[in-house]
Amino acid sequence: MEPVIQIKDLNKSFGDNHVLRNFNMAINAGENLAILGKSGSGKSVLIKCIISLMEVDSGEMIVLGKDIQLLNSDELDSLRAEVGFLFQSNALYDSMTIRENLEFPLRRHWSKEERKKGADAAVKEALEDVGLSHTIDMMPAELSGGMRKRIALARALILRPKVIMYDEPTTGLDPITSREISNLMLSVQKKYKSAALIISHDLNCIKMTSNRVIMLIEGTRYAEDTYENLRKSEDPKIKEFFD
Ligand SMILES: Nc1ncnc2c1ncn2[C@@H]1O[C@H](COP(=O)(O)OP(=O)(O)OP(=O)(O)O)[C@@H](O)[C@H]1O
Numbered sequence: 001m002e003p004v005i006q007i008k009d010l011n012k013s014f015g016d017n018h019v020l021r022n023f024n025m026a027i028n029a030g031e032n033l034a035i036l037g038k039s040g041s042g043k044s045v046l047i048k049c050i051i052s053l054m055e056v057d058s059g060e061m062i063v064l065g066k067d068i069q070l071l072n073s074d075e076l077d078s079l080r081a082e083v084g085f086l087f088q089s090n091a092l093y094d095s096m097t098i099r100e101n102l103e104f105p106l107r108r109h110w111s112k113e114e115r116k117k118g119a120d121a122a123v124k125e126a127l128e129d130v131g132l133s134h135t136i137d138m139m140p141a142e143l144s145g146g147m148r149k150r151i152a153l154a155r156a157l158i159l160r161p162k163v164i165m166y167d168e169p170t171t172g173l174d175p176i177t178s179r180e181i182s183n184l185m186l187s188v189q190k191k192y193k194s195a196a197l198i199i200s201h202d203l204n205c206i207k208m209t210s211n212r213v214i215m216l217i218e219g220t221r222y223a224e225d226t227y228e229n230l231r232k233s234e235d236p237k238i239k240e241f242f243d
Helices: 043-050 073-080 098-109 112-129 145-157 175-192 203-209 227-231 236-242
Strands: 005-014 017-027 032-036 058-063 083-086 163-167 195-199 212-217 220-225
Touching: 005 043, 017 032, 017 043, 017 195, 017 220, 032 175, 032 203, 043 058, 043 163, 043 195, 083 145, 098 112, 098 145, 112 145, 112 175, 145 175, 175 195, 175 203, 195 203, 212 227, 212 236, 220 227, 220 236, 227 236
Parallel strands: 032 195, 032 212, 083 163, 163 195
Antiparallel strands: 005 017, 005 058, 212 220
16 A cells, blocks of 8 residues: 655755755554654754645655655545644634634534534534543633643544654653553544654653654664664664663
8 A cells, every 4th residue: 555655865954954865754544653753863954844835845745645745735634634733832713712723624624514513413423533622612721731732633634644644742741641642643543543643752652552663863864673673783873762
């Protein structure tokens, strides 16, 4: 089966700063792939290139069978409906209730008719998925950091994406809440058979959620293996991450 995301020989520089160098990566359907790299190694730049928020210098990016550099803005918009994002900041709208926050992507991607028929059920199911049905009429400010993260995940799920991008999903959360989020990420993968790109510093999160890990070092795919195999590596550059 064709990978859901395929990156070939991606290069991205800012002046003399060559952030990504002939970077290659493929995510298969239903697979959780994590990218582990030091601060400043280019993980966020990579996500921005994949969702076309940033232009690349050279390389190819095929997302759900489409070469994203060849898409016009309408085509990009509909592709983005199939890709869910969980941003580090959660990006919830503070002035909207939880229901309104979850309806937001539906307003953009569903017709009025579709929303009339299905929005209420979709919002309720997404909230159930993250165990927060009771917050439907609350405001984001009334929720804890971990709850806001779960709501952001519910919003990412509402359009049933085939692939989800997790940008530092557990950063800033305590270990117990981080584990809850990691467990949720696993149950999402199981229930929706979605694939994921997970960018994280949190080794526990990566250990729990990823099927495969790419080590991004000096802009390249330095190593790629399961978490357990990488943890056992004797390579000093890899060991550094686990010590
Ligand atoms: N818009 C930009 N203009 C210039 N340089 C940039 C820009 N965005 C990122 N960079 C540079 O690209 C490099 C990679 O940054 P990036 O944010 O991708 O790192 P990261 O691996 O996500 O780090 P962290 O884990 O700290 O979030 C850094 O050297 C950064 O300064």
